[in-house]
Amino acid sequence: MQKHITNNEILQMEQSQRAALINSVGGFKSVCLLGTIDERGLTNLAVFSSIVHIGASPPLIAFIVRPDAVDRNTLTNILETGYYTINHLNETIFEKGHQTSARYAKEVSEFDAVGLTIDYKDGFLAPYVKESKIQLGLQFKERIDITINGTILIIGQIQHLYFPSYCLCDDGFLDLEKANTITCSGLDSYHKTQRIERLSYAKPNKQIEHVKLKYIE
Amino acid sequence: MQKHITNNEILQMEQSQRAALINSVGGFKSVCLLGTIDERGLTNLAVFSSIVHIGASPPLIAFIVRPDAVDRNTLTNILETGYYTINHLNETIFEKGHQTSARYAKEVSEFDAVGLTIDYKDGFLAPYVKESKIQLGLQFKERIDITINGTILIIGQIQHLYFPSYCLCDDGFLDLEKANTITCSGLDSYHKTQRIERLSYAKPNKQIEHVKLKYIE
Numbered sequence: 001m002q003k004h005i006t007n008n009e010i011l012q013m014e015q016s017q018r019a020a021l022i023n024s025v026g027g028f029k030s031v032c033l034l035g036t037i038d039e040r041g042l043t044n045l046a047v048f049s050s051i052v053h054i055g056a057s058p059p060l061i062a063f064i065v066r067p068d069a070v071d072r073n074t075l076t077n078i079l080e081t082g083y084y085t086i087n088h089l090n091e092t093i094f095e096k097g098h099q100t101s102a103r104y105a106k107e108v109s110e111f112d113a114v115g116l117t118i119d120y121k122d123g124f125l126a127p128y129v130k131e132s133k134i135q136l137g138l139q140f141k142e143r144i145d146i147t148i149n150g151t152i153l154i155i156g157q158i159q160h161l162y163f164p165s166y167c168l169c170d171d172g173f174l175d176l177e178k179a180n181t182i183t184c185s186g187l188d189s190y191h192k193t194q195r196i197e198r199l200s201y202a203k204p205n206k207q208i209e210h211v212k213l214k215y216i217e
Numbered sequence: 218m219q220k221h222i223t224n225n226e227i228l229q230m231e232q233s234q235r236a237a238l239i240n241s242v243g244g245f246k247s248v249c250l251l252g253t254i255d256e257r258g259l260t261n262l263a264v265f266s267s268i269v270h271i272g273a274s275p276p277l278i279a280f281i282v283r284p285d286a287v288d289r290n291t292l293t294n295i296l297e298t299g300y301y302t303i304n305h306l307n308e309t310i311f312e313k314g315h316q317t318s319a320r321y322a323k324e325v326s327e328f329d330a331v332g333l334t335i336d337y338k339d340g341f342l343a344p345y346v347k348e349s350k351i352q353l354g355l356q357f358k359e360r361i362d363i364t365i366n367g368t369i370l371i372i373g374q375i376q377h378l379y380f381p382s383y384c385l386c387d388d389g390f391l392d393l394e395k396a397n398t399i400t401c402s403g404l405d406s407y408h409k410t411q412r413i414e415r416l417s418y419a420k421p422n423k424q425i426e427h428v429k430l431k432y433i434e
Contacts, residue, residue, distance in 0.1 A: 001434075003382040004339070007375060010276050013389070020389030022273035025353060025378060027305055028393065028400035028410060029270070030244030052269040052281060053246070055366040056239035059227050064269060088244055091413060095425050102419040113421065122221070136242060141365060148359050148372060149272040155365060158224060161242060165220040172230070172237030173403045176245065183245035183400050183410060186390045188417070188428065191410035193245060196308060196399065198406045202319040204330070208312050211405065217218075 024186040031184040033097050033116075034063070035085040035127040036077035043118060043127050044073040045110035047097045049184050051086065059158040061086065061138065064151050073106060078154060082140045083125040087132035090180035094190045096131075124160060133179040135162040170214045173198070241403040248401040250314050250333075251280070252302040252344045253294035260335060260344050261290040262327035264314045266401050268303065276375040278303065278355065281368050290323060295371060299357045300342040304349035307397035311407045313348075341377060350396040352379040387431045390415070 010018060029049040036044045050064035065075045078084045089097045096114040104113050111118050117130035128135045138156030145152055167178045176193075183191050198211040227235060246266040253261045267281035282292045295301045306314045313331040321330055328335050334347035345352045355373030362369055384395045393410075400408050415428035 001382040002379050003385065005378045007276070007377070010375060010378065011274065015274070017389030018276070019273045020386075021378075021391060022276045022375070023270055024389075024391035024393065025351065025375070025380075026268050026270045026278050026303075027247030027249060027351075027398060028245055029247060032244060050269050051243050052267050053240055053243045054281060054363065054368055055283075056236045057228065057232070058366070059224070059235070059239045060366060061243050064271060066272075086243075094413065095416065098416045099419050099425055102421045102423070104421050108421075134242065134244075142363075144361060144363070144370075146271065146359075146361070146372070149275070149277060151271055153361075153370065155363070158227060158239070158242070160224070161222040161227065161238075162219050163242075165218040168220065169237075172234030172241075173406065174238060174241035176241065176402050177408070181244060182413065185393050185410075186415075189390065189415045190413045191394070191400075192413055193400060193402075193408035193410050196311065196407045196409055198403075199312065199315045200405070202316050204319045204321050204325075206319070208316055 020186055028183045028185050028191065031089045031182065031190070033087040033089060033100065033129050033132065034074050035087060035129060036074050037081060037126055038077045039080055042107065043109045043111055044077055045100050045116065045129065046074045047089070047100050054155055060141065060155055061136070061158065062153050062155045064153055066151050075152065075154070078140050079143070081125055084138050084140070084156065085126045085128045086136040086138060087129035088134040088179065088181040090133060091182055091192055092180065093131045094182055098188065122160060133164055134176070134181060136160070166215060166217045168216050170216055173213070175213060237403055245400045245402050245408065248306045248399065248407070250304040250306060250317065250346050250349065251291050252304060252346060253291050254298060254343055255294045256297055259324065260326045260328055261294055262317050262333065262346065263291045264306070264317050271372060277358065277372055278353070278375065279370050279372045281370055283368050292369065292371070295357050296360070298342055301355050301357070301373065302343045302345045303353040303355060304346035305351040305396065305398040307350060308399055308409055309397065310348045311399055315405070339377060350381055351393070351398060353377070383432060383434050385433050387433055390430070392430060
């Protein structure tokens, strides 16, 4: 049976039910840990599932932040220092990653509180997560205020990119499954993946083909 | 071995390699078909993997569109009529969905070209995809131009939401796996998922628990 829910019914739902439903209906999401540091040297780590690709040249990634949210230290630190890291969540650390969403006091570093390891490298200001296999170092580029509901889009440019060399294919594709990267749905559901197929570039009147992954290593 | 790539190395990569790499590093993505219609009644269908949750109250979803892209009919139609649909891709239709990314002539409806069925219902202007199990009808709300690279963020409000009733849990969570919704990575890799766990709401000094899914039906 197909269920139909209208805008008015959504607006009348109990708040936590609505949050669970509407966070589910957009589909599976990227789920990453954002690492930041403030001017005094205090680190912060927070899980985000609102990451979106903006462009490859220059390499830009964005995420949505709620100004009233638990994760507001992330926003404050990015605006203060101009740098942050994005670290893929994997099956080994997803519970610790989820725990970063608890409302810790400002003076507490979530790295310590949840038991993840700070990784500083190549002179980059913001802390990476050592247990994460795919790590991005970003420079803050632009803040866009979404006035319709008070959220903020933060756009950053990739300055450093780290990944296991065995994940890289000869055409530039990165095999996220080999890095144990996971995905999430809703507010709290974590999923591993299994590739169905890679597909060839689509053209009119041409049959789509399956693309074999050719690893460099 | 961990591989390290810098911003300068990314900018110097061959264009298709860079696109494949940078589209991969953001993690797994939602992958959906956007259905639109123009003022003359010609339908359009295009696959998008840049969907992001903006907020639950009001229920808002956004996606990124490139103005120079194959999918520019989607943008034109949304601005012209104010309505569009988001339809989850599933394992049965992912190849047809991918084929919508081919550069068909403006007069060709991708529904016909790839063999997916138009579904009109409840007086909504834009066409749904009948083969999709989770369907959203959206009203255009806001266009935000991202000047840094010329892309556009389109924000819409959910007016109608359809899903199989057996997917709904008692706390509002929707089980996307039961609807066969899939995820994608990079430009062309499609993946099914397998739930690891749902996790309880995180609080400081409280052990995270696994949450059992309780279906309404």
